[in-house]
Amino acid sequence: MYKMATTGVSTCPFATSKALSREHIDTSPAVISDNVDDILKEYDVLREACPVAYTNQYGGYWLMTRYDDVKAAALDSETFISSVRAVIPSDPRGLRRPPLNFDAPNHTPYRTALDRTLKPARIKRLAEPLQLHAEALLLPLMQRKEGNICTEFAAQFAAWVETEWLNLTPDTAPRLASTASAWVNAWRRMDGEKTTQFSTQLYDIARALLADRRENPRDPEEDPASSLLLERNSSGEPLEEIHLVGCIRQSLVVGMVAPPLMLGGICNYLSQDQELQQRLRDDLSLIPAAIEEFVRLFSPYRGFARTVSKETVIHGQTIKPGVPITLTYSAANRDPAVFDNPHEFVLDRPNIAMHMGFGRGRHRCVGQPLAKL
Template sequence: MATAQLEVFSQERIDASAAIISDNVADIHKEYDLFRDKCPVAFTTQYGGYHLLTRYDDVKAAALDSATFISSVKAVIPSDPRGLRRPPLNFDAPNHTPYRTALDRTLKPARIKRLKERLEHHAETLLQPLLEKGGGNICTDFGANYAAWVETEWLNLAPETAPKLASTASAWVNAWRRMDREATTQFSTELYDIARDVLADRRLNPRDPEEDPGSSLLLEKNSKGEPLEEVHLVGCVRQSLVVGMVAPPLMLGGICNHLSMDQELQQKLREDPSLIPAAIEEFVRLFSPYRGFARTVSKEIELHGKTITPGVPISITYSAANRDPAVFENPHDFVLHRPNIAMHMGFGRGRHRCVGQPLATL
């Protein structure tokens, strides 16, 4: 058995695994199943080298232990080719806290309720052209543009910002995926310009901090009681501009693709819209738009017989954890009203759970 396992999980085998290099969802999840069972802490030399966690309990424990599993060294794999660090994603507590407090303040239930009608209007407006022509690309024609409007409403941006944000953020993401440093910088600079303009305006025209992220950020102080540094304030707004632009189109694509193949479920949700919230939670579990985020350890640890040392990235793979059969029965199936659906980690866990979860759920 030891010889067979060594053959299956040689370094070459891991580095070439669909779990590491593929964009094919079915192949990726097959490999996650194999790793989870036989190699729960896999190391790959791809992208500079990192460990891959695939078991639910390991992923959850890492996400909740922000003292051991830190975000300030590496938060995503592959990371921004320029090595920039923006709060709150790339910060650890206590430096992380004021930025997260400021953003959370603007996403309370009362604010979400007030945004609902405007967001419904944008959804209907953007869907109408697709309905009129009888089809389209739900991810690009609707998802990316709708996400831009959600960001525009949340951040109180000028209406003309939405189409610019949609095109610029999309171009930035594609450049980042290609690890194209020059293009990444070009489009990121445009997003930074928007962020600087927002903060400059909020200084001159402050708004209710419970209604406006920029104004909320300007109220916060660091752990020493000092105003937050300008470079990090701009970085946080810049992070906020992009963070909600990547996941929604992917999530909508996964949902619509599933519904196109499950006509019975589609009809059930049409006939009884009260079932939609429960369906959404199961969709988020199944089609987590981010495979996961990265951490490094603050001290050497042992996990499943493997030594993990500081500085070496670890992928806490939420998409693998969400299909762990030890936690979710029939994990690859859509199960409406799954009894333990609240355990899914589609929005992460711990200090770095998705800040936009209330908006995403709406």
């Protein structure tokens, strides 16, 4: 396996044509690039030659690329914990919010509250208003016969999805779209000052929502804030205000980041595959299967991070507590050991349910039902 040796060359037993040096890992497209093609090619190299690789980038972390390893780690929430580091790079301010940054049992009441509001009956009721929002947002692009599907449609539509799910006032949607976009860009630049500025605005929305639900509670199966207020911690006490606000604020953000990336990837692919585009137009029943395959191919998050609760050995590498290890879902989803022709779109792929585009285990995507809708 790859070793952090000062000689610069590893002795990966998995390597076939070459060993991978420390410098190679640190400058690998899988670590530093935003070019999708380059990243995916490098995942293929690492998966074969060095499936658990260490890089000094972003303070140092391990990169896991094989499907079986990623899945096993995602399902083992006692060993692979989220309360130390859950994202690489992490929030420049070091803040921790539930449920993403909490482990069980602290994680459980927040997850229970959100899941309660995403049952099939609620999703079905949300379908009609969201359809109307989609049509209204797409109409200007169709009239002009051009437009940016990511910024003009997907980001705006995601804000409406959040607004309908959280029962926010209609004027919140455009404000949420612009604020979330600015926050994401500040995060990417690791600009702590701007990240805080825009994050504060998201916190303001969360605090106002929570204060209103204390005064005007709603059906907990229809309203996330009301559902959260019902929950108790493992000691039977009400959840802390700071974490309630943090959970709502986390919910505001996570639903705003992935959709523009996902929808952009789908539309870009369909623009190049006219035959598939026409098949989906002619037979709408094919769309659910197509969506699953698109999520496998274009997972909007490369992955999430964990740290280990105890010293753990994977493929001969010793992972120590406190050092992040990434569960690279986008690499796992293209593992040829699991998915035949992994870089190709295959409609009705027999094992498509195995994809990890929504994660696995306790921290699987809360909004998965909304995302599929």
